[in-house]
Structure formats: structure tokens, C-alpha cells
Amino acid sequence: MSDEYAAVLPEVVAAVHAAGDRLREEFASTRAPLTRDGVYDAIHRIDQKSLAVLRPRLAQARPGAGWVEDELDDGPLPAGEWWVIDPAEGAINHVQGIREWATSATLVRDNEPVLTVVYVPLEDATYTATRGHGAFHNGTRLRVSAKTEFRAALVGTGQASPRESTETFELIGRTLAAMMGAAGLTRSAVPSTLQLIHVAAARMDLFWQHSAVRSGLLAGALLVQEAGGTVTAIDGQPWSLHSRDFLAAAPGVHEAAVDLLMTSLADSPMPAR
Template identity: 60%
Template sequence: MSSDTSLTTDTSLPTDTSLPIDTGNTLLDQVTVAVRAAGDLLRERYTAQARGTSTEEIVTEIHANDDAVLDVLKAPLLSARPGANWAEDELAGGALPSGEWWIVDPAEGNINHVQGMPDWAVTATLVRDNEPVLTVVHLPLTGDTYTAVAGHGAHVNGAPLHVSAKTELGAALTGTGQARPGEDEETFRRIGSSVTQMLIHGLVVRVSVPATLQLIHVAAGRMDAFWQFSDVRSGLVAGALLVAEAGGAVTDLDGNPWNLTGRDFLAAAPGIHAAAVAVLSPLA
């Protein structure tokens, strides 16, 4: 990757306001209904106690959550957008073929759900030519629904979202985390080094999963930046659109505009973005 940290490029996600997603929000409404219904099912499956003690038992529970939610979510989404494709592997990364694709995480933060923790959600994002254009993220335990349409802003329960106004990295609450189990050792070393550097230059660092739940905090101004050494699509596309539409900068760690071809990711309040790039780009 380039070592140039110049931020003269546009750090927002490209937006195509000519996208045929009606401004009357009919498609957004349909997706919201489907995601909330899926969330209701996932909430019914939730217990406040951990389920499974062995790796095999935990993996079985994770797959059961995914299968149950997809049974009620996939058909409505495909029906809502005829002709759109479906990205099957939620842990896959990299570019998709041209056209429209649904990128869905039926249980974002699935391990948290299985462990009896509250940090999980259902997400559905429509991507066109590798750019997210519509997303719905629903948190069943709180009832909160985060939505964004490219060019039309980001919202939680209908109220506008705005990123943080901070301009000092030393005052920033930032976060990161691993994208999938079994990352390579070099990725783990980068994560550790990046946390150390951000602890030195920032105020507080959160290391947790899933990415989307940290990114909604960035979009809402409760956190100031999130970065990840990953290209896992399902963990990034929803939050990327929410942050961009809330006024944030969404780039790779060199400060170049991010899309699905990127190998790393940074979403930040504009006032601290350049400083975050300066800290993190040497580790990219």
C-alpha cells in the first residue's frame, strides 16, 4: 500500500443519488420490516447464559442462529429488490462482481449472542458495484434501528445521526477488533501494535467485536474512530455507510477512499481522521 498519508482525496464513500431507490423510502421500509422480523426471531433464541462449552458446541450454536435467521430474512430481501444477488459467505472479503448484491449478517456478533452477551444485531446492506447504498442494522435487545441510504443521511429510529466534532486525537475514544476467528499471526501482531500506538496517542481504546456495533457508535458520535485489518464485507459495509452518511471519513489506513477492494479500514470523525491515519498507516 502507498505510504502517502495526504488527505487531499475525498474521504467520504462515493454516493450515487441517481440510484433507483425511491426517496419515498419504500425499499428502506421493506428492508426494515424484514430485518426487524429477523431480529425478533434472534431475540427469541437468546439466553443470558452462555450456550456450549466446547468449540464444536459453540460453532453449532452459531450456525443454528445463522440458519434460523436466514430462513426468515433471505426471501423478503430478494423479493424487495428483484434482480439483486446474494453474497452467501458472511466471512468473505474482497470485491464482488458488478451489479447489486445483498450483504447480510444474520447475527452480527454471533459469538456474543451464544455467550449470553448483549452486543449483537441483524444487518442487511444493499451494495451496488462494490459501494454500499442502503443499510439497516437492528439491535433486538434495545429495539434500536439504524438506517442509511446513500445521499440521504443516516438515522437511528428516524432521528439523524452525526459523527463526533472532536479535533484532538488525544481526546478520542477509538476502537478495533478482529474480524474473524483464525486470522493469521501477522494480523494479530498488527492489531496489537495498533492498539499500543493508539493508546499512546489517543485517550481510550476499545477492543471488541462485532465491528458494526462499534461503527454505529462512531456514526452516532459516541466513539471517534474505528479501524480494522480486514476485508470481511459483512462486518464493514453497514457501518461504513452509516458513518459516511453521518458525516464521517471512511478510508483505508493510508487515507484513501475505502471500498470492498480495500484490505484494511478506518472510519473516523473528520476532525481526527488525519491524526489517526498518521498513527495507523505505518502499520498497514
């Protein structure tokens, strides 16, 4: 990574902190809405509050970078630099009064994440990574788990978006059941970024997902890779923004995870990818 990305990192940290602190101010007074429309309205409101802080600061930090408007979008981006933002990672948790939420910003260059910052305000925890220069938690370098025994592994997955199809739910069900029978313990939660942070920090051993939502994967993919983890598609092939699914794991359990996931999908009437 060139010095230009190292130079911009403090500006991104400041921007993500400012947005996260803005959301923390009102978290204590959050009361869960009682209707679906009320939930969506509340999520939109906190997203906009965070974006109002993030967007001008990030535009100033990297004036030539594009901006991804839809945080639930997937697929490859045009060439060049793009900001992929989740203004309220786990916004549903914030709205429901659950503490597991964050703010994040990832700079992508030619479809590769090169810099990311994830801030978890209620833990005063900042996670950063720049390509080729490691991943860090509050300045301390992260390393993935050295675990090799799959029966001892803590693994996780989750529903990436309310837009998921019945076919995706079928795939999740098949692989979740397989993991529950083979791993030490299996969890399903949102947001995916926070589970990927646990993988990077060796608190969890792997995470998989049947979805390609960019904002939920790019930050965590870079953090896990820079912490020494293995990031692929579920079939073990290299992961990219063209992939339709995702697997991030400690190297010692990655191969077993691929075998298990692909076996669980082998008799599925729907494609695994």
C-alpha cells in the first residue's frame, strides 16, 4: 500500500468516530418501533444522521473517490476508487436497543478493499486495516485463531439483507444445520461485519454467508485477510465482488469448512453459488 493510503487513514478514523458518536448520543433513548414501517423509518433516520457526518468528511479525505449510495447493493464496482459505507452497521440492533452496532467506511480500489475503519462506539473499539499493513484493534495488531480442531470451532452466519430470496433461505438452512452438527458452537446474528471482526480477533473461528452485500463483507474481508485469515467463496475459490457467497476462516479450519459446506449443498436443487 502506498503512503497515500496510510496518510488518509487518520481522517477516515475521525470521520467514522464522529458518525458513531452521533448515533451513540441517542441510543440510550431508543425505543423499539411496533410496526414494520416504524422499524424501517427508524433505520432510515439513523442512517441519514450518520451519513450527514460521514459523507462530507470522506469526500474531503479522498475527493476523487466515488460513493456507493445503496448499502445493500452487491456485485462489482466500476474501475477506480469508491467509498463503500455502512453508516449504521446493525441498524436494526440500534433501533431495537441491542448494543451490537457500529459505523464503517471502506475504500475500494478497482474492486479490492485497500483501507477500512470500523468503530463500535459502545465498546470504544476501533478496528482498522490497510492492505499489506495488517489489521488492528485500538492500535494492537490482530491475529486470527490458530485453532485446527473443527469440533472446537465457534462459527457464525447471518441474514445479510431483508431482500433475501426463498432460495437463499434454503441455502442458509442447509449449511446452518450442517455447521450445528459439526462445529463446536454456531451462532446466527447481524451485522456480518461484527462477526468478521471476531474472526479477525480470534474470538470466532469462521464466518460464512449466502449473500454478496458489499457493505457487510468488504470491511471484514480486509480485516480478516490482514489478520492472517483465509477469505474465499464457499467452494474455496478466491473471493471477489463477483462472488455470490463468502467464507472467512482461520487457516486451520478453512479446508474443513469448505468440505462441510459443499457437502451440505451437494444435493440442493438450487446452485450453491
